[in-house]
Amino acid sequence: MEPRVGGGLVTRPLVRWGVFALVVVVWELVARAAGSAFFPPPTAIAQVGWRTWFSGPAVLTEAAWADVVPSVLRVVVGWGLSAVIGIAVGLLLGRSRRAGEYLAPLLAFARALPPPVLIPVFVILFAAGTPMQLAVIVFGTVWPVLLNTADGARGVDPVTMDTAEVYRVTGFRRLRRVILPAAAPRIVAGLRVSLSLALILMVVSELMASTSGLGHQLVVAQRGFDFPAMWAAIVLLGVVGYALNAALLGVERRALGRSTG
Amino acid sequence: MRGDLVGSMVEVDDVAVAFRDGRSTTTVLDGLSLHVERDEVVCLLGPSGCGKSTLLRCLAGLRAPDRGEVRLRGEPVRGVPDGLGVVFQDYGRSLLPWSTVARNVEFGLAADLDRSTRRARTEEALEAVGLADAAGRRPGQLSGGMQQRVAIARALARRPDLLLMDEPFASVDALTRADLEDLLVRVRREYAMTVVLVTHDIDESIYLADRVVVLSPRPAAVVADLAVGLPRERDQIATRESEVFVHLRAQAAELLRSGLSRSGAHHGHPGVGERGERGPVVGVGDDPGDGVQREHLER
Numbered sequence: 001m002e003p004r005v006g007g008g009l010v011t012r013p014l015v016r017w018g019v020f021a022l023v024v025v026v027w028e029l030v031a032r033a034a035g036s037a038f039f040p041p042p043t044a045i046a047q048v049g050w051r052t053w054f055s056g057p058a059v060l061t062e063a064a065w066a067d068v069v070p071s072v073l074r075v076v077v078g079w080g081l082s083a084v085i086g087i088a089v090g091l092l093l094g095r096s097r098r099a100g101e102y103l104a105p106l107l108a109f110a111r112a113l114p115p116p117v118l119i120p121v122f123v124i125l126f127a128a129g130t131p132m133q134l135a136v137i138v139f140g141t142v143w144p145v146l147l148n149t150a151d152g153a154r155g156v157d158p159v160t161m162d163t164a165e166v167y168r169v170t171g172f173r174r175l176r177r178v179i180l181p182a183a184a185p186r187i188v189a190g191l192r193v194s195l196s197l198a199l200i201l202m203v204v205s206e207l208m209a210s211t212s213g214l215g216h217q218l219v220v221a222q223r224g225f226d227f228p229a230m231w232a233a234i235v236l237l238g239v240v241g242y243a244l245n246a247a248l249l250g251v252e253r254r255a256l257g258r259s260t261g
Numbered sequence: 262m263r264g265d266l267v268g269s270m271v272e273v274d275d276v277a278v279a280f281r282d283g284r285s286t287t288t289v290l291d292g293l294s295l296h297v298e299r300d301e302v303v304c305l306l307g308p309s310g311c312g313k314s315t316l317l318r319c320l321a322g323l324r325a326p327d328r329g330e331v332r333l334r335g336e337p338v339r340g341v342p343d344g345l346g347v348v349f350q351d352y353g354r355s356l357l358p359w360s361t362v363a364r365n366v367e368f369g370l371a372a373d374l375d376r377s378t379r380r381a382r383t384e385e386a387l388e389a390v391g392l393a394d395a396a397g398r399r400p401g402q403l404s405g406g407m408q409q410r411v412a413i414a415r416a417l418a419r420r421p422d423l424l425l426m427d428e429p430f431a432s433v434d435a436l437t438r439a440d441l442e443d444l445l446v447r448v449r450r451e452y453a454m455t456v457v458l459v460t461h462d463i464d465e466s467i468y469l470a471d472r473v474v475v476l477s478p479r480p481a482a483v484v485a486d487l488a489v490g491l492p493r494e495r496d497q498i499a500t501r502e503s504e505v506f507v508h509l510r511a512q513a514a515e516l517l518r519s520g521l522s523r524s525g526a527h528h529g530h531p532g533v534g535e536r537g538e539r540g541p542v543v544g545v546g547d548d549p550g551d552g553v554q555r556e557h558l559e560r
Contacts, residue, residue, distance in 0.1 A: 159354035166321055166347040167369045167419070177368060181359040 049232035078137030090149025115140025148190030152183025276329035291480035304466035307476030346416025386418035406437030
């Protein structure tokens with residue numbers, strides 16, 4: 001092992017979170033000093049959040065089951081559907097030159113459409129509720145996965161493909177042994193973009209048309225002038241987003257770590 | 262020669278291949294004929310870009326000729342034929358970087374073999390190339406020479422009766438190259454294979470081959486067919502010093518040069534001594550550093 005220089009490697013995460021904590025403390029002091037009803041101090045926000053969601057008999061309260069769980073499920077299920085559809089269609093488009101060429105303009109257009117504009121359409125199609133939100137999330141998040149997968153599948157080295165051909169590795173075996181691993185870094189990059197998009201679309205769709213979820217809770221609190229509850233919903237959304245991203249990063253390190261060694 | 266091994270392995274009959282790129286057409290092979298006997302080691306020696314790799318692709322069934330026919334064991338080639346092992350120049354692109362060495366070798370085995378046979382064949386092939394200890398490692402953790410050994414093991418695991426090699430040792434350093442050449446001489450004997458090897462290195466072609474087929478620049482035609490009258494046991498120092506070897510080298514160099522000058526100046530120059538590390542080698546128009554650069558490509 002290399003000698004540590006000033007212990008930099010060890011203290012760095014500590015320093016990072018130290019800065020985070022410092023900002024929270026400053027916010028607390030400023031908010032207390034200002035005493036504005038619109039900007040409650042972090043401790044007050046945390047208290048409300050704790051009381052609302054995490055003080056139940058089995059940690060989660062009824063409100064948590066009504067707000068947090070639907071939101072997280074929508075993100076995960078919608079993103080999961082996008083992953084399945086995007087990877088399947090992307091592989092097809094990537095490996096079939098004709099399909100790729102025919103569909104390229106259509107895809108470019110569909111992808112350029114800002115996903116929230118479809119919320120009104122999906123509200124009419126599905127009525128406000130989980131199916132509508134899933135439709136919004138899937139439609140908005142499928143493109144990065146699809147296009148990245150297609151690119152990755154298209155970019156498999158021709159020598160590698162020749163090798164597979166010569167050794168008669170065809171069909172599903174070629175997909176599993178050659179094309180998927182070769183495209184994996186691109187697929188994962190697409191999945192990461194999609195996850196952030198899924199979070200945004202979940203919130204936006206819940207803000208606009210929903211009867212449950214964190215976004216809905218946020219609007220209810222805002223309309224009732226319950227600012228600590230509003231802030232608590234915002235903070236919890238941040239936490240959920242952070243946790244989902246961290247989970248994906250963990251999975252990614254394990255999956256791709258094997259291939260980079 | 263063993264009776265059961267006599268007979269023709271590869272017959273190339275009046276093969277023509279042209280590449281179309283937009284409006285321009287490049288004729289790479291134009292009426293080339295060639296014959297390889299069973300159990301023979303034949304080196305196709307020609308300048309870079311002469312079409313010898315395209316010829317090898319036709320033999321491997323990766324490309325159908327536009328005209329003429331390729332026959333393997335008397336059967337016309339349609340698609341990739343049976344009993345074939347192929348080693349490409351670019352091991353970095355031909356090996357799967359995400360799979361272990363063992364899995365890479367196993368990749369060459371037919372899908373319907375059972376698990377224990379697969380394992381046994383993989384181990385045997387890795388043993389043959391001296392990489393039994395590296396089974397669990399990944400190609401990226403090995404040197405270039407070791408990676409090419411993995412590619413050779415992958416071909417051997419299939420127990421092919423025909424091994425096709427496309428400039429297999431062009432991307433490794435001189436010492437490793439000599440090592441791999443001797444490895445090939447040994448495994449060819451152990452596995453009783455016919456070998457067709459494409460190279461632009463005169464010394465290498467004579468050192469390895471029973472017969473050297475000298476090709477002209479594009480479109481490739483057979484300039485000469487040199488029988489190498491050396492015993493099958495080769496030695497890096499003694500063989501290269503032998504009178505037969507020295508004489509053949511001069512002859513092959515002369516033939517290549519005449520082929521190059523006949524085809525005009527635009528085909529490049531016979532870059533004398535390009536592979537300086539190997540002594541007085543008359544190289545022919547090399548694509549400089551190609552494989553070496555790719556060696557560092559990470560995927």
